Amino acid sequence: MTTTRSVFASPEALAAELVHLTIDAATTAIARRDRFTMALTGGSAAQVLYPVLAQAPLPWEKIHIFYGDERGVPPDHKDSNHKLAVDTFLSRAKIPDQNVHRMIGEVDVVKGAADYEAELLRVTEGTGAIDVVHVGMGPDGHICSLFPGHALLSEEKRLVVAITYSPKPPPSRVTLTLQALSRARELWFWSVEQARLTPPKKPSSIRRRRCRRPRLLAGGRRCAGCSTPRPPST
Secondary structure: OOEOOOOOOOHHHHHHHHHHHHHHHHHHHHHHHOOEEEEEOOOOHHHHHHHHHOOOOOOHHHEEEEEOEEEOOOOOOOOOHHHHHHHHHHOOOOOOHHHEOOOOOOOOHHHHHHHHHHHHHHHOOOOOOOOEEEEEOOOOOOEOOEOOOOHHHHOOOOOEEEEOOOOOOOOOEEEEOHHHHHHOOEEEEEOOOHHHOOOOOOOOOOOOOOOOOOOOOEOOOOOOOOOOOOOOOO
16 A cells, blocks of 8 residues: 655645545446445544535445444434534435444444444455545544554454443444454545634535645545546556
8 A cells, every 4th residue: 555645734625635535536446346435534623524525426325434433422422423424424415324334332332343343344245345444543643443552453353343441431432443444445544733623614615626636645546636537447
């Protein structure tokens, strides 16, 4: 996997690039596998980025949504990543309900993790490979619900695990593992300066343009950045 780092002047510029990159990645994945799988992240950056992504001209019926992690709270709780996704993205994009694969963290996180791994393997036809995983990073350096120094960083077999003693509340969580992240076709890390994060009162519009940057985050393909995505390579 090729790694590329880009710096953007504002969260709005990052959001616009996210749209173009998603169009490019989805076009390639759908041409090859007739579906595009994408794992969402939580955090304050999603409040700015996801309303813009929801406007992308994508074949939503072929897109499957997963999550990087979920807290052990009900899906309508203010701390739920699923609620954040619904408020900022899923309520705006026309993704079929059956294509949204929610992590169940509010009852039994151990069972929820096992069920989620089975669902991930079913949708990806046994590979567990998600096309694109959005990865935010916490102030302490944690990604998904994988915390520095945590024993679960050594997990080498399971793709989804439960945490019952998280160093950050709430203590119970469900998360993808490093093994799952390593199987992803692309990992898109983002980090946005807190002072710049102001959730928009209404989504910004998408401006189409020719992209001159290589990649937003990690990955091998370049951004299409135009109204007609580049045909996938063979």
